[in-house]
Amino acid sequence: MENVVVYTTTNCPHCKQVKSFLADKGISYEERNIELNEEYAQQVYDMGVRAVPLTVIGDFKILGMNKLQFDKALAEYNA
Template sequence: MSTVTIYTTATCPYCIAAKALLQSKGVAFDEISIEGDRAAASALVARTGRRTVPQIFVGATHVGGCDDLHALEKAGGLDLLLEQAALDV
């Protein structure tokens, strides 16, 4: 099981950009599409309080959306968070 989970829709450009960043780093992730899936959309709201995608989790830590993920990467915190999540598995 991956330590990264990302809630998405197929055509969301922010979802595509977030996944591209993770893929460029060689990070495997579990993708949960909420498109047309009311149960998944409800689970997203229950877990995050948000309805927008992407919503990204590294382990149990809610990173936020695409801009949050890129800011974390730019600040040098994404690798640290990924390492910590891998240790917690």
């Protein structure tokens, strides 16, 4: 699976949950820390979001650690 992006900040507990969840499922992802890169922060703002973690899987944008939304997005993405 490609094109999974997780927008994070450095000390975000929910970001760690999302990264662990994806890793446990064997899903590779690109982490984009918005504190370390202004361009990544702008990408999040341009999507109309003001919080992290924000995970982008295909057309799905999942805010926070929402297992139901992850399962739905991953099922559709893998279909």
